[in-house]
Amino acid sequence: MDAPRVLVIDDEEIARISCQRVLKREGIQVTLASSGRAGLETLMREPHDLVLVDLKMPEMDGVEVARRIQHFDPNIVVIIITGYATIESAVAVMKEGAYDYLPKPFTPDELLIVVRRGLEKKRLDQESRALREEKEAMERNFVTMVTHQLRSPLAAIFQYIEVLLSNIGGELSEVQREMLERARERLDGLLQLINDWLDMSRIQAGEILHRLRPVELSSCVDAAMAGVELAAREKGVQIVTKLPHDLPRVNADIDTFREVLSNIISNAIKYNHPGGSVTITAREQPEWVVVDVSDTGPGVDEKEIPFIFEQFYRSKAKDIRKMEGTGLGLAIAQRIMRAHGGKIEVRSQLGHGSTFSIFLNRAVAETTS
Amino acid sequence: MATKGKILIVDDDPDFVKTTKMILLADGYEVQVASDGKMGLEKIREVKPDLILLDIMMESIFEGFSLMGTLRTSPEYEDYQGIPVLMVSSVRADTGSRFSFSDEEDMGDIPQPDEYMDKPLKPKELLEKVGNLIQRFSKA
Numbered sequence: 001m002d003a004p005r006v007l008v009i010d011d012e013e014i015a016r017i018s019c020q021r022v023l024k025r026e027g028i029q030v031t032l033a034s035s036g037r038a039g040l041e042t043l044m045r046e047p048h049d050l051v052l053v054d055l056k057m058p059e060m061d062g063v064e065v066a067r068r069i070q071h072f073d074p075n076i077v078v079i080i081i082t083g084y085a086t087i088e089s090a091v092a093v094m095k096e097g098a099y100d101y102l103p104k105p106f107t108p109d110e111l112l113i114v115v116r117r118g119l120e121k122k123r124l125d126q127e128s129r130a131l132r133e134e135k136e137a138m139e140r141n142f143v144t145m146v147t148h149q150l151r152s153p154l155a156a157i158f159q160y161i162e163v164l165l166s167n168i169g170g171e172l173s174e175v176q177r178e179m180l181e182r183a184r185e186r187l188d189g190l191l192q193l194i195n196d197w198l199d200m201s202r203i204q205a206g207e208i209l210h211r212l213r214p215v216e217l218s219s220c221v222d223a224a225m226a227g228v229e230l231a232a233r234e235k236g237v238q239i240v241t242k243l244p245h246d247l248p249r250v251n252a253d254i255d256t257f258r259e260v261l262s263n264i265i266s267n268a269i270k271y272n273h274p275g276g277s278v279t280i281t282a283r284e285q286p287e288w289v290v291v292d293v294s295d296t297g298p299g300v301d302e303k304e305i306p307f308i309f310e311q312f313y314r315s316k317a318k319d320i321r322k323m324e325g326t327g328l329g330l331a332i333a334q335r336i337m338r339a340h341g342g343k344i345e346v347r348s349q350l351g352h353g354s355t356f357s358i359f360l361n362r363a364v365a366e367t368t369s
Numbered sequence: 370m371a372t373k374g375k376i377l378i379v380d381d382d383p384d385f386v387k388t389t390k391m392i393l394l395a396d397g398y399e400v401q402v403a404s405d406g407k408m409g410l411e412k413i414r415e416v417k418p419d420l421i422l423l424d425i426m427m428e429s430i431f432e433g434f435s436l437m438g439t440l441r442t443s444p445e446y447e448d449y450q451g452i453p454v455l456m457v458s459s460v461r462a463d464t465g466s467r468f469s470f471s472d473e474e475d476m477g478d479i480p481q482p483d484e485y486m487d488k489p490l491k492p493k494e495l496l497e498k499v500g501n502l503i504q505r506f507s508k509a
Contacts, residue, residue, distance in 0.1 A: 147459075147460050148426055148459060151460065152382065152459045152488070154489075155459040155488035155489040156382060156384035156385050156388075156488075156489075158488075159384070159385060159389070159489040159490060160384065160388055162388070162489060162490075162491055163388045163391050163392060163492065166493075168392060168395045168492070169391070
């Protein structure tokens with residue numbers, strides 16, 4: 001390890017020299033400065049671990065020097081040497097960020113004890129900072145790494161199936177094709193699960209709050225609709241959108257809110273009868289703007305309602321079990337809305353369809369026109 | 370026989386390379402393969418491909434990006450700078466089309482690829498993107 005570096009700032013030459021002599025014997029590298037200004041200049045040029053500074057100096061006193069060092073680099077440990085070891089002066093310098101003070105006159109041992117303790121603190125600070133940074137970097141990249149490890153082999157398998165299904169490897173029999181198509185479906189489900197899980201771990205409430213902007217609800221609904229129209233056509237489900245024209249704007253993070261909308265709407269299509277319909281309406285409440293998405297599907301059993309927003313929960317109903325799903329969609333949607341300061345609620349009756357209501361904060365009316 | 374173009378695949382996953390190569394060959398492209406970034410850079414000079422299909426994560430997380438950086442900024446590769454790069458990865462793009470790691474700092478000022486696709490590649494989508502890219506860049 002490098003020798004610790006200590007800077008001694010004192011206007012008295014004898015004081016500087018004697019500090020240097022004591023510290024040097026301990027293998028500490030010592031730099032001297034005869035004024036606060038000279039000391040600060042030295043610090044700018046060369047890094048130091050600890051600074052001993054005399055309180056009483058002409059021009060710039062120790063309190064001011066301590067304050068400036070703190071401002072320049074809070075990691076430097078500052079110890080004040082004071083001739084008047086009054087409580088007041090000690091409190092004043094500690095307030096400016098000094099770590100400790102040393103009353104004059106002091107013995108070599110007293111000096112060493114204070115300096116060693118200061119250097120030890122600096123070392124611990126550095127270690128804990130390094131550990132914290134390492135931990136943060138690992139957390140940041142953990143999800144990415146895990147995803148890569150999980151997705152890479154799946155992607156390779158998937159692509160083999162894709163190539164076979166496009167007849168590049170030769171003609172397939174009807175039975176082979178069917179089996180491969182089924183394999184692809186299952187694999188698709190697995191990839192979806194990993195993606196959902198990844199989304200889940202990425203939703204950070206603070207970040208969403210930070211990105212909230214006043215937005216037009218209708219534009220979000222339009223954007224979400226674009227992604228679900230194909231599924232609706234395939235299932236023969238009709239989507240009816242009836243939004244009032246005079247709705248106030250809502251506070252939303254466009255990207256994640258759109259995800260919520262498209263999740264809820266595509267559920268309403270997926271868990272619907274062929275030929276059924278989905279109705280999207282909106283209403284105003286004192287605090288909220290509420291989007292209602294109603295379907296003509298089989299409905300949710302009253303007993304199941306408390307659980308449907310839980311992770312990995314899937315309905316016990318037979319015809320719903322048959323469908324592909326990860327059990328994460330609603331959990332993610334609810335989590336996103338909570339992060340918005342809103343919520344999702346559901347009303348449903350077996351055999352009579354369901355209505356999912358998305359509650360959003362209305363945007364504060366702007367004063368400028 | 371005239372081919373539709375030369376494509377260099379840079380990827381360390383042999384299964385991915387095999388299937389991607391089959392898709393491209395079946396559509397009439399000539400295909401070259403490099404299994405790491407260093408070999409990739411050598412092959413670029415050797416065969417001067419019309420398009421590079423580049424995996425982001427090989428031996429290290431950023432191997433693909435580092436190849437991109439060399440290709441786009443190093444004077445040694447001046448003659449090859451204009452080759453379009455289609456970057457692929459099994460790490461899904463965060464949101465939308467712009468690819469990024471969760472940490473912007475990790476990205477630095479790395480040049481962006483011309484196009485990005487998630488693995489697994491679907492044959493139709495791959496051929497469409499490859500065709501468009503080659504056409505776009507041959508005109509330029």
